Amino acid sequence: MFPNFDLVNYFGPALLIATVVLLVIRVLSNKKDTTELSKAINHFKATSILFGVLIIILYLSLPSTPSLKTFGYPEDIEVIKRDKDILRLLQEYNKAIVRTTEVLQWFLFLFVWWFLTTLFGVAKAFKTVK
Numbered sequence: 494m495f496p497n498f499d500l501v502n503y504f505g506p507a508l509l510i511a512t513v514v515l516l517v518i519r520v521l522s523n524k525k526d527t528t529e530l531s532k533a534i535n536h537f538k539a540t541s542i543l544f545g546v547l548i549i550i551l552y553l554s555l556p557s558t559p560s561l562k563t564f565g566y567p568e569d570i571e572v573i574k575r576d577k578d579i580l581r582l583l584q585e586y587n588k589a590i591v592r593t594t595e596v597l598q599w600f601l602f603l604f605v606w607w608f609l610t611t612l613f614g615v616a617k618a619f620k621t622v623k
Contacts, residue, residue, distance in 0.1 A: 533618035556589040
């Protein structure tokens with residue numbers, strides 16, 4: 494859906510908005526008189542929902558890879574006889590590879606961040622319960 498736009502131009506603000514929303518939820522949760530375990534579970538829920546929203550944005554950023562489909566790639570040599578045609582195909586494939594790599598890097602960053610923050614929060618809550 495967004496493969497032609499620079500990833501940082503729309504994913505950066507989405508990440509910033511998700512961080513602000515998570516901070517607001519965290520502050521509101523700290524003001525409530527609940528147990529640490531309840532706060533950790535609420536934090537887990539909020540981060541999981543925001544993680545899912547950000548992953549959907551990343552998914553929509555993935556390019557269509559015609560080389561993996563049954564159409565969109567040259568079926569015979571006649572289609573790419575000229576050097577311009579080869580260059581165009583290579584550029585399209587290179588853009589798809591670069592975008593897929595960017596999306597994968599952001600996904601790994603988000604996953605590690607989500608996993609570590611929620612794991613730390615839940616472990617801290619269990620420690621205080623015991």
